[in-house]
Every structure is written in structure tokens, then in C-alpha cells.
Amino acid sequence: MQLGTVTLFFLFIFSFLPSQYGAEVYNITPSHPLAEGQTLVSPSLIFELGFFSPNSSANKYVGLWHKSIFPRKYVWVANRDNPLAATDTLATLSIGSNGNLELVDGKQSSVWSANISNCSSAVLLDNGNFIVKDGMGADLWVSFNDPSDTHLPRMLLGYDSGSGKRNFLTSWKSENDPSPGLFLVGLSEELPAQLYIWTNGSTPHWRSGPWDKSRFIGIPTSNSDTSPYLNPWTLVDNVPQGTRYLSYSFDKIPGANVFTYADISSEGILRFLFSEIGKNWYLAWKSWNNPCDNYGACGPFGVCKAYESPICKCLKGFIPKSNKEWSKRNWTGGCVRRRNLSCETNTNESISSKGKDGFSKLERLKLPNFHEYLGSVALDKFEDCKTRCLSNCSCLAYAYVDNIGCLVWFKDLFDMQQFTAFGEDLYVRLAHSELGHVELIARRLESTSRIQIHRDGLRDYIGKHDFSELKIYDFDNILIATDNFSITNKLGQGGFGPVYKGMLPEGMEIAVKRLSSSSRQGVEEFKNEMRLISNLQHKNLVRMMGCCVKEDEKLLIYEFMANKSLDTFLYDPTKRAMLNWATRFNIIQGVARGLLYLHHDSYVKVIHRDLKVSNILLDEKMNPKISDFGLARIVEETHSLDNTQKVVGTRGYMSPEYAMGGIFSEKSDVYSFGVLVLEIISGKKNVSFYCYDQQLGFLAYVWKLWNEGRALELVDEVLGDSYSSSEVMTCVHVGLLCVQDNAPDRPTMTDVASILSSEKDGPHPKRPVFTIQNSVYHLGSSYENTNSSINEASITMIGGR
Known part of the structure; x- marks a missing residue:
């Protein structure tokens, strides 16, 4: 019981x-x-x-x-x-x-x-x-x-065209729902075959590239990838019987004691996993590793490069179909041909004669989809493959692949990816003029580098340095990038001419300075800036990317600064509040570092000669970059002073010795920097401020506040009490030291950097007597308004010496 x-x-x-x-x-x-x-x-x-x-x-x-x-x-x-x-x-x-x-x-x-x-x-x-x-x-x-979502060893995945039977893998709907999901895995019927992931049964989501009798050539491996888990596939293709099946096994691994499977996840990722007995599952490979693995990520004639940013580029000879969409990082519309093909008849003379189409080689590529296989016509040689493609006007590209043979393309080149150390060579048909594009740029560059510059110091410098790295842009590409210099892309207007925002085919934003016929600065300034800044590299100097010269068009191409210039914030009643003290102090320090580099740390000594608020550009993080080197001059290290008959600059920023005598030196830039610092602190314009009660211009007024111990009254009222008193006092001190009348009294930028970092104390500044606005531009109290309409562009004066 x-x-x-x-x-x-x-x-x-x-x-x-x-x-x-x-x-x-x-x-x-x-x-x-x-x-x-x-x-x-x-x-x-x-x-x-x-x-x-x-x-x-x-x-x-x-x-x-x-x-x-x-x-x-x-x-x-x-x-x-x-x-x-x-x-x-x-x-x-x-x-x-x-x-x-x-x-x-x-x-x-x-x-x-x-x-x-x-x-x-x-x-x-x-x-x-x-x-x-x-x-x-x-x-x-x-x-x-009757498979579900999983492919086991020795299971056959494929089709029998005679019986119409096809074996697919079909994903689960979700991790908890085995009902059929969106994704299907199977073999294509083309030759050579490819492995596909489709969505909704017919729309390609991913593909493996063609089978070369041992592997799928669009799945990247390298010579160092010796693991047998990375390439276990076997494809048996019986053309007479109309059957094609894919399987895998590990019989080739002696003593292998592993379990394996491949499956399609509910998210559409094909995976290969293995487990040694008694252990968990480990991922050996998956079909999706980066956005380039998405089918057709860059559209027709676009190639995806996962290791670059942005990832999509147009093939050589092609430009974005919609620059507007590419600027939004929507690359699916792809690219279009820049110049039409000549595509003449198939004769030896036409193939080899000047002006006919040719091919441009792309390396390390996942070959595009929609190939046609010419192996059946016994094209066993690379040259035969090339000739066959060139002789057919509709043939857009060809590739000769080991263990496959000749592949050609008659449709748009689609779903291409460039790898870092793997892939095939593809030869893309281009118009003859595109094939010579590199040589044309080289010749144009050589011609440009010989332009005579009528300034002794710069001319000697140019003769000692190689400028072959300066990139020359195609004018048609710049037209497309700026939407034909559309007014909606105009960023501003300077002494050089208008500045436009643009978007290059690869998705990079640029700023384009266009020399206008009415520009106060001419060809000499264009040449000067082109050569000078292209050889200056510092995080606080704007980076020139290249230039473009075509007939009367002269363009300089720069990195795009998302926040434009400092004046757009400092003198705007609404945006001014966005410049908190930390940002202003960072801008002051950044400009100081940039000037220090120009004066002392670069391999030539450069005097900017036009430092002002509107020539300080701000990137997306509000970091400052000095721009506009059209008026800059190179001086010998042994020359402390230089002079010119032609005084150029911007009123309110020019030092007394330069404005009145044409004498410039690094201390001229120091003076401009001092004005700039005091404007950043106060949010006021030097040339438009006048204190009627005390009959004082801006610099004299600032000195009076300092001398009376009231320097903090200078701080921009929009900051309220949100600032560091010690940092403000340091900056006011530096500003006043820099705007002293006598150049020898002013600090060097090395001294300025030390004072700003609290490593050094400066002397008591002397009262500035010379002010242009007192002697020339004393126009009334209305100029207290920061929205003054005074023309503050760069000016030219003939100095009386």
C-alpha cells in the first residue's frame, strides 16, 4: 500500500x-x-x-x-x-x-x-x-x-526546374512566432548562381555574389581566414537535369565534433552558427555587418564603402542623380553618367582610335547584380572579354573572374560594394573624355602652379615648395554641388565675392568662394589665398579642399562650417544669447592658437592683415577657424617689419602704423586680435560704438573702464551673471595690451597665449589714443546700435608715407 x-x-x-x-x-x-x-x-x-x-x-x-x-x-x-x-x-x-x-x-x-x-x-x-x-x-x-528557417548539414537548398520543386528557408515572423515571416532565402536561376535573401518573396534584400565553383565571391574573406566554418558551402549544378542545390558539411575537417546550422533570422540576417558538444551556439558568420550589405544601398552606379564616410560614392564619370537627396544621405536614387558614351561600331580602328569609349578599372569589388555570363562562348581570356564588351554599344561593364570566366553587364550597375582587402576587378565603360580626366587635372594643375605672383616673399616661397597636392575640382561638378550657384545656397558675401554652400557627389558639404567681376579683391588675391592656405594646416584655420579655374570662373573650395561666421551670432539680437561665456572664451583661445601658428609655428611666417569677426568661422561645435587669406602676406623670419604702398584691411581693425604708414608686422595682427577680443566680450562693434557722454570711442571707453576697476561692466548684457570674472578680466587685459598704439608695446601671440592660460601676467596697458572712429568716422550716437549699417567690408587706402 x-x-x-x-x-x-x-x-x-x-x-x-x-x-x-x-x-x-x-x-x-x-x-x-x-x-x-x-x-x-x-x-x-x-x-x-x-x-x-x-x-x-x-x-x-x-x-x-x-x-x-x-x-x-x-x-x-x-x-x-x-x-x-x-x-x-x-x-x-x-x-x-x-x-x-x-x-x-x-x-x-x-x-x-x-x-x-x-x-x-x-x-x-x-x-x-x-x-x-x-x-x-x-x-x-x-x-x-520542407525546410523552415534553418539549413542543416546535407540538407539541399535549391530547385528542380523539371518538377517545379523549390526549397527555401523562410524566416520566423518574430522570435516568439514561428509563422512565416518577411524573409526568404534561396538560389537564383542565373549562371553563375547567387544566394539571395528576398523580402515578401521577390524583392532582393541581400545577395552573395556569383558562385565560382568554390565560394560566393561577394562574401568577403581574406587569405588569413582559414577557419572551415567560413566557407562550408557546396553547390551542385546539374544543367542538363535542371537541378541546382546548395548544401554544406564538415567532412573535410578531420575529427570535427561540432553541430552546425545556418538560418535566416526574423530581422532578415542569414547566419551560420556552430557548437562543440556541450557548449553554447557561437556565431561564425552573418550576412549583414554594415549598411553596405543592404541590397542596392547606393543605387545605380553608386558604390558603397563601409570604411568611409559618407559610405556612398558615385563611380568615376558619374554624378548623383539628385544632389538634394544625397545631401539628405538618401543614396538609393544612385548616380547618372556625366558625359554620354560615343559607342561606335565594332572595328579595330574604332576601338583603338582617339576619342572612343574605354574602361575604368575598379578594384576589390563585390560585382554588381544583373550580370550576363559569356562563358558558354569560350571566352577564356581577359582581352577576349574586354573586346566582346567594347564591341557592343549596350555593354556597360565587364569582369573576368577566375573559375567563372567572362561576365558582362547591360543593365545599370547595381548593388556594388568595395572591400578593403578582397573582391574582384570591374571595368566600367566611360566616355574618352572621362578617361583623360586625371591627366587633364594634372595639366591644369601644372599650368596653375606657374601663375606669376608679384609679391617677393610669396613668389620665393612658391618656388621652394611643391603644390601638386592641391586638388583641382571640375567646374561642372561644382555647378551641380551648388545647384547652379542657387540663391538658396548662398551663405554670404565677402570682399572676394559670394560664398555658396555645396554638396559633393560623395555627400561631403563644402563652401565655395566665387570670385566676382565686381570684387574689390582680384586675381592676385585669389592666387595668393589658393597657394597660401593650401599649405597651412591647423585646427583653428579653415581647411582649403581645392580650387577650380575655368575661363573667367575662379573658385576656392573649403570645408563647410555649419555655423557660418562669428558675426552672424555676435551681432544678432536673438542668436547672441547662444554665445555663452564658455563658448566666447573658447573662441578667443582658438583664434589665439591659430594666430600663434601663423606667426611662429608654421614653416613660414604669415601676417593675415584682415582679422575680424566676420573672418572667424564656426564649425558644428562652435570651434573657431580663421578664414579669408586673400590679403595675407608671407614675411621672412628676419624681417620684423614690412611695408606696402597699398594699404588693405578693414577699418576698426587696422593698427595705427599700418593704417597711416603702410607698415605691417605680426604686431598688426595682434592689434586686430585685441579689437576682436574686446568685441567678443562686449557684443559691440568697434566702429559703431561711441559714448557721447564722455566723447569716447570703443577702445578708449574700454580702457577707461579697466583703469577705473569697472572692466566687468563691459560684459555683454545677455550673459547676465553667467561668466567667469577672472577669465573676463584676463581677456579684457589681453585685449587692451594688444590695441596699444605703439607696436613694440604690444605682446606677441606667444605672450598672449601665456597670459590666457594664466602662465604669465602682463603689464598695465597704456591708454590707446589712435582710433579711426574718433578721427574719421565720428558720425553720431546712432552707431551705439549693433545693427549699424556702416560699410565694414575690407577697404583699400593708399598710404601717405
Whole structure:
């Protein structure tokens, strides 16, 4: 009696245990169905089939998994379209009286069947294949011919064109829902074949590139990738029979004791995983590693480079179809040809004669889609492949691939990716003028570098340095980049001419300075800036990217500064508040570092001669960059002073000795810097401020506040009390030291940098007597308004010496 009670107790306990603890069976027969709590196991206990609910779902399914590996991966699901209720404990997988293998629910309604007859048994093999047999032991149905989302070793994925049978992998709808999802994996029918992931059954999502008899050439590997897990595939292509199947195995790995599978995730990623016995699953490879793996990421004639930013570039000879869309980083519209092909008839003379189409080579490429295979016409040589493509006006590109042969393209070149150390060579058909584009730039550069500059110091400097790295841009590309110099792209107007925003084909934003016919600065200033700044590299100097010269058009191309120039903030009643003290102090320090580089740290000594608020540009993080070097001069290190008959600069920023005598030196820039510092602190314009009560101009007024111990009254009222008193006092001190009348009294930029960093104390500044606004531009109290309309552009004066 006691023994019976114990037995009943354990039976009660086992009824609540998960299925893996239930009875294991080795076959299903008409008299022995598979019920809840039982599992069908393979002979060596590698695979197991039974009832499961994914992640405690409300639904129940019959599926297959590896018996000894956790977490479980369900490699096949029978009733993925028609789930059982998780509460249904009476469902069975059985062989009915009609000889069909069926899954029936607790009400004996059919949920799924193998759709066969004369079945006598069902067994599970050690390779994971679930097989239904007749009484003679012949296979009537196998799960390998009806895959779910998983590809197991020796399973065939492909098609039989004779029978119309195709085997695909179909993703789960989600991690908890095995019903068919959006993604399908299968082989294409083209030659050579490719492996595809499609969405909604027909739209390409990813592709492998063509099969070369040993691997898919669009899946990157390298010579160092020797792991057998990276290339396990075998493709058997029987053209006469119309069959093509992909499988994989690890028979080539001696002693390999691993389990493996490939599957398509619910997010559309093809994955290959492996597990050594008793260990977890490890990812060996996946189809998606970066945005370039998205099918057609850069559109027609665009190539994706995951290692660059932005990732999409147009092929050589092509430009964005829509510059507006590319500026939004929407590259799917792709690129269009810049110049039409000549494409003449197929004769030796026409192929080789001057002016005819040719090919440009691209290396390390995932070849574009929509190839046509010419291997059947015995094109075994590279030159034969080239000739065949060139002789056909519709042939846009060709490639000769080892173990494949000749591939040609007659449709738009689509879904290309350039790798860093892998890939094939593609030859793209271009107009002859595009093939000579590099040589044309070189000749134009050589011609440009010979332009005579009538300034002794700069001319000597040019003769000692190589400017071959200066990039020459194509004028047509700049037209496209700026939308024909559209007024909506105009950033501003300077002494040089208008400045436009542009977007290069690769997605990079630029600023384009265009020399206007009415410009106060002419060709000499253009040449000067082109040569000078192209050789100056500092984080606080604007970076020149290149130039463009075509007939009367003269353009300078710079990096784009997202926040334009300092004056657009400092003198705008609304934007001024965005310049908090930390930002203003950072700008002052940055400009000081830039000037220090020009005066002392670059390999030539440069005097800017036009430092002012509007020539300080701000990047996206409000970091300052000195710009506009059209008036700059190079001076010898041994010359402390230089002079000119032609005084150029901006009123209010010119030092007394330069404005009145044409004498300039690094101390001229120091004076301009001092004015700039005091304007940044106060938010006021030097030339438009006048204190009528005390008959003082801006600089004299600032000195008076300093001398009376009231320097903090200078601080821009929009800052309120949100500033560092010590930093403000330091900056006012520096500003006044810099605007002293006598050049020898002013500090060097080395001294300025030391004072700003609190490493050095400066002397008491002397009262500035010379002010242009007092002697020349004393026009009335209305100039207290920071929105003054005084013309403050760079001016030229003939100095009386």
C-alpha cells in the first residue's frame, strides 16, 4: 500500500515536468503516436522532436531541436502556419487510419499533415532529417524537403526546374512566432548562381555574389581566414537535369565534433552558427555587418564603402542623380553618367582610335547584380572579354573572374560594394573624355602652379615648395554641388565675392568662394589665398579642399562650417544669447592658437592683415577657424617689419602704423586680435560704438573702464551673471595690451597665449589714443546700435608715407 502511494506520487510529479523529462521514443507508428510529454529522438540522441511553446508563448508547436545544446534552437517546425493552443494537452502526432502522418488537436481536428498515404512509421535521423516510411522502408516524406528557417548539414537548398520543386528557408515572423515571416532565402536561376535573401518573396534584400565553383565571391574573406566554418558551402549544378542545390558539411575537417546550422533570422540576417558538444551556439558568420550589405544601398552606379564616410560614392564619370537627396544621405536614387558614351561600331580602328569609349578599372569589388555570363562562348581570356564588351554599344561593364570566366553587364550597375582587402576587378565603360580626366587635372594643375605672383616673399616661397597636392575640382561638378550657384545656397558675401554652400557627389558639404567681376579683391588675391592656405594646416584655420579655374570662373573650395561666421551670432539680437561665456572664451583661445601658428609655428611666417569677426568661422561645435587669406602676406623670419604702398584691411581693425604708414608686422595682427577680443566680450562693434557722454570711442571707453576697476561692466548684457570674472578680466587685459598704439608695446601671440592660460601676467596697458572712429568716422550716437549699417567690408587706402 505504501509502495503504491509513492508510485502515484511520482507519476503526479512527472505529469508536470517539461517534455525533455518525459518518455523518449525512437519511432512513431499507427499504434504508438507521439503525445504531450513524449519526444522522438534520433538513434544517437543528437536530435529530438516534440511539442514546444517558444518563450512561454500562448501557442504550441511540433518541432525539432538539438537535444543536448541550450538554449534550444528549433530547426524545423511542422505546424508553423497553424499553432495549437498551449493549453491543449491532448494533441498528438500520429499515423491515421488513412496512412497519413497528422498532427491533431485535443478535439481530433487535423492541424498539420505530411499529405501522404500508406505510411507505416516515422523516424528521426542523426542528421536532423525527420522521415516518414512505408511498409517496405521506402521514404515517403522527409522534412529536409520542407525546410523552415534553418539549413542543416546535407540538407539541399535549391530547385528542380523539371518538377517545379523549390526549397527555401523562410524566416520566423518574430522570435516568439514561428509563422512565416518577411524573409526568404534561396538560389537564383542565373549562371553563375547567387544566394539571395528576398523580402515578401521577390524583392532582393541581400545577395552573395556569383558562385565560382568554390565560394560566393561577394562574401568577403581574406587569405588569413582559414577557419572551415567560413566557407562550408557546396553547390551542385546539374544543367542538363535542371537541378541546382546548395548544401554544406564538415567532412573535410578531420575529427570535427561540432553541430552546425545556418538560418535566416526574423530581422532578415542569414547566419551560420556552430557548437562543440556541450557548449553554447557561437556565431561564425552573418550576412549583414554594415549598411553596405543592404541590397542596392547606393543605387545605380553608386558604390558603397563601409570604411568611409559618407559610405556612398558615385563611380568615376558619374554624378548623383539628385544632389538634394544625397545631401539628405538618401543614396538609393544612385548616380547618372556625366558625359554620354560615343559607342561606335565594332572595328579595330574604332576601338583603338582617339576619342572612343574605354574602361575604368575598379578594384576589390563585390560585382554588381544583373550580370550576363559569356562563358558558354569560350571566352577564356581577359582581352577576349574586354573586346566582346567594347564591341557592343549596350555593354556597360565587364569582369573576368577566375573559375567563372567572362561576365558582362547591360543593365545599370547595381548593388556594388568595395572591400578593403578582397573582391574582384570591374571595368566600367566611360566616355574618352572621362578617361583623360586625371591627366587633364594634372595639366591644369601644372599650368596653375606657374601663375606669376608679384609679391617677393610669396613668389620665393612658391618656388621652394611643391603644390601638386592641391586638388583641382571640375567646374561642372561644382555647378551641380551648388545647384547652379542657387540663391538658396548662398551663405554670404565677402570682399572676394559670394560664398555658396555645396554638396559633393560623395555627400561631403563644402563652401565655395566665387570670385566676382565686381570684387574689390582680384586675381592676385585669389592666387595668393589658393597657394597660401593650401599649405597651412591647423585646427583653428579653415581647411582649403581645392580650387577650380575655368575661363573667367575662379573658385576656392573649403570645408563647410555649419555655423557660418562669428558675426552672424555676435551681432544678432536673438542668436547672441547662444554665445555663452564658455563658448566666447573658447573662441578667443582658438583664434589665439591659430594666430600663434601663423606667426611662429608654421614653416613660414604669415601676417593675415584682415582679422575680424566676420573672418572667424564656426564649425558644428562652435570651434573657431580663421578664414579669408586673400590679403595675407608671407614675411621672412628676419624681417620684423614690412611695408606696402597699398594699404588693405578693414577699418576698426587696422593698427595705427599700418593704417597711416603702410607698415605691417605680426604686431598688426595682434592689434586686430585685441579689437576682436574686446568685441567678443562686449557684443559691440568697434566702429559703431561711441559714448557721447564722455566723447569716447570703443577702445578708449574700454580702457577707461579697466583703469577705473569697472572692466566687468563691459560684459555683454545677455550673459547676465553667467561668466567667469577672472577669465573676463584676463581677456579684457589681453585685449587692451594688444590695441596699444605703439607696436613694440604690444605682446606677441606667444605672450598672449601665456597670459590666457594664466602662465604669465602682463603689464598695465597704456591708454590707446589712435582710433579711426574718433578721427574719421565720428558720425553720431546712432552707431551705439549693433545693427549699424556702416560699410565694414575690407577697404583699400593708399598710404601717405
